[in-house]
Amino acid sequence: MDRIPEPTNDHERTIAEAIDSKLAPNNPYESIVAEVVVSLPFDMSIADTQFLFNYAHWRQASPVKKQPTSGVVP
Secondary structure (H helix, E strand, O other), X not given: OOOOOOOOOHHHHHHHHHHHHHOXXXXXXXXXXXXXXXXXXXXXXXXXXXHXXXXXXXXXXXXXXXXXXXXXXX
């Protein structure tokens, strides 16, 4: 997936936030998706499900690199 799947509505923003909060180096893709699905406060539409899989797949392939914070002066 080349482009970043940007959330376009409240459901997608909630899904993206849930995925981002569950990411860990050794947390497998399937586990993340399953945890997110059961944690959502709404029933997912087909579009929501497609976004969840696309975003989770993209996030696994493009992890956020944490920047060092010690010694950094804003």
